[in-house]
Amino acid sequence: MAANRDFLVSRLFLKWGRVVLKVLLVWALVTSAGWAASPVPKVGGVLNAMHREDPPSLSIHEEATISTNWPMMPCYNNLVLFDPLRAQESPDTIIGELAEKWEWQDGGKSLVFTLRQGVRWHDGQPFSSKDVKYTFDLVREAPGVTVRLRVNPRKAWYSQVVRIDAPTPSTVIFRLKRPQPALLMLLASGYSPVYPAHVPAAELRARCVGTGPFKLKEYRPGELIEFVRNPDYFVKGRPYLDGIRFIIIKERGTRIAALQAGQLDVTMPQEGSKTASEQLKKAVPSLVVVVASHNINDNILVNFKRAPFTDPRVRRAVSLAIDRRGYIQAVRQGGALVGGSMQPRPWGPWGLSIDELAGLPGSGDPAKQKAEARQLLAEAGYGPGRPLRIVVSTRAIALYVDQATYVIDQLKQIGIEATLEQVETALWFPKLTRGEFELGANLTGLGADDPDANFYENYVCGSSRNYSQYCNAEVDRMIDVQSQTLDPVQRRRLVVEIQKRLELDAARPILGWSLDYYVMWPYVRNLVPHQSVYSYARFQEVWLDR
Amino acid sequence: MRAYLARRLGLAALTLVGMSVVVFVLLRVAPGNIVDLVFQSAGYVDLAQKQRLAHELLLDRPIAVQYLLWAGQILHGDLGPSYRYGRPAWEIVRPRIPVTIELAILALLVSLAVGLPTGIVSATRQNTGADYALRVFSLAGLSMPAFWLGMVIILVLVRVFGWIPSMLYVSAHTDLRAHLLLFLFPALAAGYRSAALISRMTRSSMLEVLREDYVRTAWAKGLHARTVVSRHALQNALLPIVTVIGTEFTFLIGGLVVTETVFNLPGVAKYLVEAILWRDYPVVQNLVMFIAIVVVVTNLAVDLLYARLDPRVRYG
Numbered sequence: 001m002a003a004n005r006d007f008l009v010s011r012l013f014l015k016w017g018r019v020v021l022k023v024l025l026v027w028a029l030v031t032s033a034g035w036a037a038s039p040v041p042k043v044g045g046v047l048n049a050m051h052r053e054d055p056p057s058l059s060i061h062e063e064a065t066i067s068t069n070w071p072m073m074p075c076y077n078n079l080v081l082f083d084p085l086r087a088q089e090s091p092d093t094i095i096g097e098l099a100e101k102w103e104w105q106d107g108g109k110s111l112v113f114t115l116r117q118g119v120r121w122h123d124g125q126p127f128s129s130k131d132v133k134y135t136f137d138l139v140r141e142a143p144g145v146t147v148r149l150r151v152n153p154r155k156a157w158y159s160q161v162v163r164i165d166a167p168t169p170s171t172v173i174f175r176l177k178r179p180q181p182a183l184l185m186l187l188a189s190g191y192s193p194v195y196p197a198h199v200p201a202a203e204l205r206a207r208c209v210g211t212g213p214f215k216l217k218e219y220r221p222g223e224l225i226e227f228v229r230n231p232d233y234f235v236k237g238r239p240y241l242d243g244i245r246f247i248i249i250k251e252r253g254t255r256i257a258a259l260q261a262g263q264l265d266v267t268m269p270q271e272g273s274k275t276a277s278e279q280l281k282k283a284v285p286s287l288v289v290v291v292a293s294h295n296i297n298d299n300i301l302v303n304f305k306r307a308p309f310t311d312p313r314v315r316r317a318v319s320l321a322i323d324r325r326g327y328i329q330a331v332r333q334g335g336a337l338v339g340g341s342m343q344p345r346p347w348g349p350w351g352l353s354i355d356e357l358a359g360l361p362g363s364g365d366p367a368k369q370k371a372e373a374r375q376l377l378a379e380a381g382y383g384p385g386r387p388l389r390i391v392v393s394t395r396a397i398a399l400y401v402d403q404a405t406y407v408i409d410q411l412k413q414i415g416i417e418a419t420l421e422q423v424e425t426a427l428w429f430p431k432l433t434r435g436e437f438e439l440g441a442n443l444t445g446l447g448a449d450d451p452d453a454n455f456y457e458n459y460v461c462g463s464s465r466n467y468s469q470y471c472n473a474e475v476d477r478m479i480d481v482q483s484q485t486l487d488p489v490q491r492r493r494l495v496v497e498i499q500k501r502l503e504l505d506a507a508r509p510i511l512g513w514s515l516d517y518y519v520m521w522p523y524v525r526n527l528v529p530h531q532s533v534y535s536y537a538r539f540q541e542v543w544l545d546r
Numbered sequence: 547m548r549a550y551l552a553r554r555l556g557l558a559a560l561t562l563v564g565m566s567v568v569v570f571v572l573l574r575v576a577p578g579n580i581v582d583l584v585f586q587s588a589g590y591v592d593l594a595q596k597q598r599l600a601h602e603l604l605l606d607r608p609i610a611v612q613y614l615l616w617a618g619q620i621l622h623g624d625l626g627p628s629y630r631y632g633r634p635a636w637e638i639v640r641p642r643i644p645v646t647i648e649l650a651i652l653a654l655l656v657s658l659a660v661g662l663p664t665g666i667v668s669a670t671r672q673n674t675g676a677d678y679a680l681r682v683f684s685l686a687g688l689s690m691p692a693f694w695l696g697m698v699i700i701l702v703l704v705r706v707f708g709w710i711p712s713m714l715y716v717s718a719h720t721d722l723r724a725h726l727l728l729f730l731f732p733a734l735a736a737g738y739r740s741a742a743l744i745s746r747m748t749r750s751s752m753l754e755v756l757r758e759d760y761v762r763t764a765w766a767k768g769l770h771a772r773t774v775v776s777r778h779a780l781q782n783a784l785l786p787i788v789t790v791i792g793t794e795f796t797f798l799i800g801g802l803v804v805t806e807t808v809f810n811l812p813g814v815a816k817y818l819v820e821a822i823l824w825r826d827y828p829v830v831q832n833l834v835m836f837i838a839i840v841v842v843v844t845n846l847a848v849d850l851l852y853a854r855l856d857p858r859v860r861y862g
Contacts, residue, residue: 054820056587056630064589150599153588206632221631221638222820223715223812247713250816251807253697257704258713258810283705426578426586426825433591445589464590
């Protein structure tokens with residue numbers, strides 16, 4: 001009875017949480033619209049932006065971290081980009097950058113781009129369709145292309161592209177094996193800049209030659225990445241800023257102090273937790289805090305190839321045991337949302353609704369679900385007389401360890417005796433790739449809030465980040481079907497079914513989707529955090545009202 | 547003296563070669579390398595790509611071969627490329643050396659300016675209120691971690707004044723005032739601990755000397771207190787103090803990690819940790835060798851200074 005009451009209370013709490021979040025989202029949209037509508041943007045000034053570390057390299061195509069995207073996006077352009085002034089990314093918010101217009105042809109199997117003319121690279125060379133073909137042939141490792149990226153995290157995004165044609169200097173055609181409406185979403189991600197064909201890709205790890213609104217002036221490792229306005233930028237009147245300085249401050253307390261002291265104008269994405277932003281706002285009430293999602297989920301990797309997790313009953317028991325709402329309160333202090341494998345609503349358009357989540361493991365009545373988990377374990381041969389002993393591995397980073405500790409506590413409640421293994425960061429992904437773990441407490445960031453970007457990277461049999469080694473032919477088929485479904489409503493329906501299936505299979509139980517509490521000074525205008533952190537750092541529209 | 551110097555320099559060279567072997571091997575036997583980290587950052591692992599990158603960086607060769615290649619580069623004046631930044635390691639390391647040396651010297655000046663007088667006062671006024679207060683002051687300096695003190699300084703500055711020193715390095719010839727402000731607080735934070743140590747060493751060394759017969763004789767002759775303390779006592783108490791100063795300087799050169807990190811100064815120590823975390827072998831090796839050279843030279847300088855301070859010391 002008490003458990004049932006707790007369950008009802010938590011449901012009520014969750015509903016209120018959703019309402020509050022919707023209000024916040026509307027507030028964020030209204031505020032950003034207000035900024036966008038500000039009548040007279042001021043030209044000039046240098047924006048001092050926070051940066052937490054040196055990027056692993058300056059080459060966006062070779063990295064999968066915000067530490068590269070955040071400072072390097074201002075240097076480049078995409079063919080298309082999510083509108084920087086609109087908080088929610090979707091096919092409707094895609095705008096042209098190097099592409100003036102685009103059109104699906106051949107029943108959705110050809111995507112034709114008409115490019116802007118007169119665009120020049122920062123070194124003065126003219127931009128043409130040759131550069132676009134070069135870039136995406138490089139990323140998809142097209143047959144006959146001998147140059148290779150050192151690291152190529154997003155090759156899978158372009159697995160449906162069979163050929164890229166550049167019939168004229170201002171026309172590019174992506175030819176696909178089958179329709180893939182998501183391709184446009186992938187091309188609009190901050191992870192899809194166009195590289196210059198005349199500069200070796202390896203050189204772009206240490207310098208930047210783009211067509212973007214800002215030119216790289218100086219990179220002092222460990223100190224500063226500085227950009228100046230590109231005076232020849234093809235969008236007239238942009239950018240508004242004279243320059244941007246990404247000031248690298250390794251120590252978190254010092255970064256926050258620098259923001260408070262006005263040495264920084266904005267934080268960086270993924271920097272702000274709920275608690276930290278509340279403290280900051282209390283210390284400096286004039287600071288603006290924008291709540292946004294950032295397309296990163298906390299999840300559990302279940303090794304499908306290693307006993308006892310070869311048994312579906314044990315996998316399901318683990319997923320059932322972990323109370324997701326409890327996790328969000330205990331580990332994320334309320335600064336996260338429950339969800340499936342796609343970013344939850346209201347931030348993400350593909351996320352599961354409350355009703356859709358209700359029947360899934362970890363989202364129901366915790367007491368009932370734990371009882372069910374114990375029953376499943378008993379059926380699998382584990383119980384008080386023969387407890388299941390496992391190891392939960394995670395990175396030796398505080399947030400990961402918190403997550404793993406919570407999981408261990410939840411598992412203990414169903415009789416699983418789990419111990420914690422902390423793994424040094426350098427060894428984490430090699431260990432996962434070799435499958436040398438039983439359960440892993442993990443975080444997954446998604447480059448674009450699109451099912452193709454997620455499913456083909458993380459869930460399809462043999463995909464590059466499918467560390468659980470989950471493989472289900474039926475799910476793969478469903479993923480292929482959604483990928484080529486042109487009707488958005490029908491596609492969403494399929495995506496919902498896939499998410500439910502993934503959660504029921506415990507492919508990678510999702511514990512929650514954390515929120516970003518982005519902080520800036522009120523004079524910073526037109527910097528609108530999106531629901532994916534990887535696509536809003538062009539800074540073309542940003543201006544300083546002081 | 548020349549023979550002694552030659553022998554010490556020969557030993558120093560051997561020490562440096564030994565250091566280079568130890569550092570080289572230890573780095574490579576530690577788990578993980580730059581290739582692992584590059585893929586960790588990309589969030590996936592592709593074995594073929596990993597092998598290609600390891601081959602490109604010569605990490606697939608035996609350690610002995612890698613060492614000989616590196617030593618050959620060094621002999622040709624080439625410190626090798628930084629794995630992480632794809633630039634010559636010297637280009638990365640060079641601007642950091644003056645920052646750390648300047649901070650270490652300033653911290654040492656702070657420690658001398660505070661540590662010596664407080665140690666002397668403490669010794670000459672043994673068991674008085676001033677002595678107790680100064681002993682608490684020095685004990686606090688030894689007990690207080692530098693990172694904590696640094697963070698407290700930053701927090702107090704931002705809370706009380708809404709201001710902190712610049713987070714960007716400013717060179718002395720660009721803006722001397724800003725440059726000095728930049729170094730003032732880190733020098734205070736790092737210098738406090740050394741000051742405490744020097745103060746305690748000065749006190750105990752002075753107390754010992756002040757009880758010597760020749761000091762008593764100096765007092766009996768009616769010499770001025772300043773003369774007794776500075777010429778007769780301090781000069782003879784300096785030997786252990788100089789040893790501590792030398793040790794502190796070498797400690798400061800390699801041990802300013804936290805201070806440089808908290809105050810965001812682009813120095814050697816902060817960068818060394820970063821390079822170790824990224825397994826940027828060429829940069830780590832070069833920075834460690836730099837620190838080793840400073841330690842060897844400082845120790846040699848301290849030993850030579852002994853002869854200057856104490857005429858009884860002879861090298862031959």
